[in-house]
């Protein structure tokens with residue numbers, strides 16, 4: 001499998017089906033800023049609320065082959081395997097298609113994941129055992145707790161500063177590695193690190 005992180009902001013996403021699985025998928029798509037259309041005769045209360053608030057466009061009907069080609073990303077999440085497969089055939093090879101009832105039929109599956117600011121940790125079994133992916137994700141989310149959000153911000157800022165101020169590759173590498181030491185998660189150590197950088201490059 002070839003793992004990527006996709007920017008789906010303002011991209012057209014089509015979700016076929018309005019059940020529990022579709023709802024979970026839509027929640028994630030909205031969080032990432034996609035432009036979501038749902039086609040389904042029935043929908044959960046959560047989807048109805050999104051529709052009322054104008055956050056998704058819901059077409060209350062069964063989907064057909066003509067609906068598929070215009071979306072960047074397509075999620076086939078009906079409870080009817082034959083319908084999902086009929087719609088899958090209408091997709092172009094250049095579209096990203098997720099098939100909820102059988103991951104390996106589509107072009108992508110969604111990993112279990114969590115974020116801490118700019119840090120995303122994803123776990124995939126490629127459809128082999130979604131529940132194992134979820135279990136490992138839960139274990140990792142306890143290990144990489146909320147404090148990582150601030151820590152990743154710190155590393156991001158430190159990295160920009162080092163790139164701006166240090167031109168020598170070896171010294172740059174050393175500084176970047178020293179900012180990764182476990183103790184740097186602590187605010188006091190971060191302050192000391194900044195002070196050392198300012199002193200080294202004579203900034204106030």
Ligand SMILES: C[C@@]1(CC(=O)O)C2=NC(=C\c3[nH]c(c(CCC(=O)O)c3CC(=O)O)Cc3[nH]c(c(CC(=O)O)c3CCC(=O)O)/C=C3\N/C(=C\2)[C@@H](CCC(=O)O)[C@]3(C)CC(=O)O)/[C@H]1CCC(=O)O
Pocket residue numbers: 024025028098099100101102103104108109110111112113123124125126127128129130131133134
């Ligand atoms: C990770 C997560 C991401 C997401 O969907 O957003 C995800 N499934 C999640 C939840 C979940 N999945 C299932 C239940 C009910 C469990 C139960 O019955 O109790 C729950 C609900 C729950 O546990 O909450 C079961 C299940 N899943 C699939 C089938 C069909 C099949 O495989 O035949 C069946 C039914 C047969 C079975 O039970 O096996 C198929 C897929 N599910 C995938 C991803 C893809 C493979 C990912 C991988 O392997 O790494 C793939 C192939 C397609 C896809 O959807 O992309 C999300 C984590 C939740 C979270 O993030 O909190």
Ligand SMILES: NC(=O)c1ccc[n+]([C@@H]2O[C@H](COP(=O)([O-])OP(=O)(O)OC[C@H]3O[C@@H](n4cnc5c(N)ncnc54)[C@H](O)[C@@H]3O)[C@@H](O)[C@H]2O)c1
Pocket residue numbers: 016017018019020021022039040041042043061062063077078079080081083099100101130
């Ligand atoms: N990917 C996953 O994580 C995962 C987890 C559990 C189950 N599943 C699979 O996902 C599928 C959906 O599960 P669910 O729990 O959301 O089902 P569900 O019964 O809650 O919802 C199915 C939805 O599909 C709609 N629908 C049916 N035929 C349609 C059509 N032709 N066009 C448009 N909409 C149509 C229904 O109106 C309903 O809203 C099942 O096939 C199940 O095997 C996947």
